[in-house]
Amino acid sequence: MILAGSASQALAAALAAETDHDLGHVEYERFPDGEGLVTVPADLSEAVVVASTDSDEALVEALQLQDAA
Numbered sequence: 001m002i003l004a005g006s007a008s009q010a011l012a013a014a015l016a017a018e019t020d021h022d023l024g025h026v027e028y029e030r031f032p033d034g035e036g037l038v039t040v041p042a043d044l045s046e047a048v049v050v051a052s053t054d055s056d057e058a059l060v061e062a063l064q065l066q067d068a069a
Contacts, residue, residue, distance in 0.1 A: 005051025005062055012050040036065040
């Protein structure tokens with residue numbers, strides 16, 4: 001399953017289509033204090049994370065996505 005960061009949706013979708021893998025539904029929630037929560041499908045056995053790291057916020061999101069997976 002391919003999991004996409006919020007800034008890498010198009011790239012992850014293209015990669016999933018090209019490689020015949022499922023694109024997992026990732027939920028991103030931002031709280032009023034600026035903290036974020038990443039939720040991934042519960043039935044993961046194997047995952048590839050596709051996420052941009054072009055800013056500090058994007059890097060933290062990518063790390064949260066990896067941790068959730």
